[in-house]
Amino acid sequence: MFHKIKKLFFYTFILFFTFFNYSLAKEKMYYCIEIEKTGFAPKENFKRYGYNTERFKAKIDFENNFYSSKDRSDSITNCRRMVGTFSHIMQCHTIYGTMFAINTKNLRFAVTDLIGINGSDDLVLSHGTCEEF
16 A cells, blocks of 8 residues: 555656646746847838837747747747857747847847848848846
8 A cells, every 4th residue: 555655656746847847948928129220121222221129028938949929920930049159049030031039148139030132121130138027
């Protein structure tokens, strides 16, 4: 009988810590602010412009390399870590030419919007910082 209770306790313990670790890895909400934003207008022979900076919310999970921002229309992304000494940088790409890169140590980010190379939308680059919401 004691052996069955010990076995039950062991499996309960394993299940608890598996669930506990999963709950810690869920995405968190961040509030991100662009500091500067610049770009080029293809319709005007790639004339350079300054753009209004934006603020946006984003769900980020650094453990599972996940980023999503409905405010920026970046709800479907594919994220990966850089390699070697840059492994603290997470890069996320959309299927339509946007890339969001964030430094997981200091929460500084950069965003590029490159769909404009098709000739219609502007090519835009911005940088800023995020903080946990």
